[in-house]
Amino acid sequence: MSRILLIEDEIVIRAELRRLLARHGHAVVEAGSIAEAEAEHELCAFDLVLADVRLPGAPGTELVGRCGSAPVVLMTSYATVKAAVEAVKRGAADYLSKPFDHDELVALVERHLASVRPEAAPPAPLAAPPAPPAPDGDELEGMVGGSAAMREVFAQVRKVAPSEATLLVVGEGGTGKETLARAVHRLSPRRQQPFVLVQCAAIPDAQIEGELFGYEAGAAAGALAARAGLCEAAEGGTLLLDEVGELPMKVQGRLLRFLQTGEVRRVGSTRARRADVRLIAATHRDLGAMVREGSFRSDLYFRLRVLEIRLPPLRERPGDAVRIAESLLKRRTRVMGQAPLALSAEARAAIAAAPWPGNVRELENAVHRAVVLAGGSAIERAHLGLDDPPRPPPPVSSASLRDGAPPSDSLEGYFRRFVLEHQDELTETEIARRLGISRKALWERRQRLGIPRPRS
Ligand SMILES: Nc1ncnc2c1ncn2[C@@H]1O[C@H](COP(=O)(O)OP(=O)(O)OP(=O)(O)O)[C@@H](O)[C@H]1O
CATH class of the missing domain: 3.40.50.300 (P-loop containing nucleotide triphosphate hydrolases)
Known part of the structure; x- marks a missing residue:
């Protein structure tokens, strides 16, 4: 188990990252600023430090050179990319531009942890073996497609x-x-x-x-x-x-x-x-x-x-939706530390027949959801949510929001419902404030979860 120091002042994002890293077997210690982290912990006592660049007080870039041998990975938004690039030149291990994928973050963290501990025992056999390379011509630098x-x-x-x-x-x-x-x-x-x-x-x-x-x-x-x-x-x-x-x-x-x-x-x-x-x-x-x-x-x-x-839409790439789904499935189960999962014949047929108006991003969300719902067995058609009629989001009371009541489902589900329910009557600034995040974080999360802002 690796010890990770997570410094992020936005509470919702921090909770989400903590849960993500904990799910991957890491012990996470949190702080809202560098000063808070230093007051309570020894910065050099961690295996890796993950910090936002923009923090109250000193920026995350100031951690460079202060965390011993622990790699410092920075999270940046558009306004701080330059600072992050400079910090990498000065010795930070890496930076991730928001909005980023959970998979991307986990893969980056694992890579840096592995690089500082080459002598360490290989991780417990949680992870599935790496996916075999796609047949020649069906993959190029992360893009899958044989059409x-x-x-x-x-x-x-x-x-x-x-x-x-x-x-x-x-x-x-x-x-x-x-x-x-x-x-x-x-x-x-x-x-x-x-x-x-x-x-x-x-x-x-x-x-x-x-x-x-x-x-x-x-x-x-x-x-x-x-x-x-x-x-x-x-x-x-x-x-x-x-x-x-x-x-x-x-x-x-x-x-x-x-x-x-x-x-x-x-x-x-x-x-x-x-x-x-x-x-x-x-x-x-x-x-x-x-x-x-x-x-x-x-x-x-x-x-x-x-x-x-x-780039053609997915509906104009015959055969690719299933190819991409299989590749995403391998990636997702590997990141989640699960054994490889197969798609049932019905699931494959449904993926091939679906119109995918949101293209690969929508397919990716469907695969993510299916892995969670399948609970370790083969992915069936029903897990993909393709047959779900569009439903109005269930009401979220403002009292539960104020109390910060934990969502019964995932944080992402909670976010999605809240935004969909309130976006017609609240401004973006009001939604962000009530969720306890910045407007920028709201925009980034809308992008990541595929909830575009309605055009007025
Ligand atoms: N050909 C592909 N094979 C596998 N994964 C893909 C492929 N194309 C896109 N993806 C994945 O789909 C997701 C969306 O891709 P990306 O962000 O590049 O799309 P985009 O067109 O820039 O989206 P947007 O219009 O929302 O900005 C990413 O997680 C990416 O890894």
């Missing part, structure tokens, strides 16, 4: 990866745009350098310019010190602008200049700096239509799509 459409996508990815040209990835929500961008980065000569993900839709319009390009001291209210932007944080590596269609016009102009000149000029500065960054942009929107409507600059559109890859 003709996906083989074509894999061929395009291999072709564009070594290039320096800007790439536009287009596809419906949940088709794997971010996964594809990461694959391009990993197959490119920039693979050893940072991959920086910017969720354009999650950053308030008033801040996005400064976040991307940095600013000089005094450039805006509250900008007390000069700060580098995410373009600079990605120096030498790849910058993914996810949901690029959400960028305000003013920022589109600045991005265009960056692409034309290869230079970044911080807000409030007259001095331009060269930035060696490969840009990948992703969107589920029809940018061509946005150009025609006048909400997206045509010159930027043409700059972005020097190279373009379209």
Whole structure:
């Protein structure tokens, strides 16, 4: 059993992470800030330290060099990626950009624990043996698919990866745009350098310019010190602008200049700096239509799509839903420390026939749910929840919320019900406040759980 120090000030997130790590056999000690952790514990006494970058008091990056041989893994949001990248350069073991998958977090923690204890006995045989590699051509850097459409996508990815040209990835929500961008980065000569993900839709319009390009001291209210932007944080590596269609016009102009000149000029500065960054942009929107409507600059559109890859929806990839489900099933049971599970013939047929409007992300949620419900036996059709009629969420009383009453089901289920029930009458700020999380965390969790914000 490894001892992990978890420092996170958002209570709901912390509880969720603690339960996740505990389920994987780790002893977790929690704190809401570095000061609190230091007051109660010896920082060097842990096998690994997992901390948010943004904390009350000192930021999580200050843990670097203070935790003995324990790897320090940082969790970042868009606003702190740069700080996290710098911290890795100074000795932090790694960073994870929110929103992240539970699987991703567990895999990263296990990897770092294993790397500090090469002599340690192998973990108890909880975990299933690693999945055999998918047959040649059916998998590329985490993307599974044997359909003709996906083989074509894999061929395009291999072709564009070594290039320096800007790439536009287009596809419906949940088709794997971010996964594809990461694959391009990993197959490119920039693979050893940072991959920086910017969720354009999650950053308030008033801040996005400064976040991307940095600013000089005094450039805006509250900008007390000069700060580098995410373009600079990605120096030498790849910058993914996810949901690029959400960028305000003013920022589109600045991005265009960056692409034309290869230079970044911080807000409030007259001095331009060269930035060696490969840009990948992703969107589920029809940018061509946005150009025609006048909400997206045509010159930027043409700059972005020097190279373009379209990810087909899952319903246009015959056979892939079952292939991906099997791969996700292996991944999920391995992460949960369970023996491998099989899909029954009926379950396979149901997966193949379902339309999957939420694409791979929806399939992933269905597999996750099925593993929990199957309780160790084969996955049946009923476990996938494909036949469930859409139900209005059961009421959650505000009294139980105030009392912080523990949900009878999972925290995610509780979150989902609360959001669905209240999103029509409460603002995002009010929902976040009543859940005890930040607006940013609310947005991130909506993304992860596939509960998009209703368009007003
Ligand atoms: N071809 C694939 N094979 C296996 N897993 C995949 C594949 N494509 C996507 N996934 C998984 O599905 C989930 C959603 O993928 P990803 O986040 O890349 O999609 P996206 O198009 O960027 O989503 P969104 O539009 O919601 O931002 C991720 O957990 C990813 O690992």
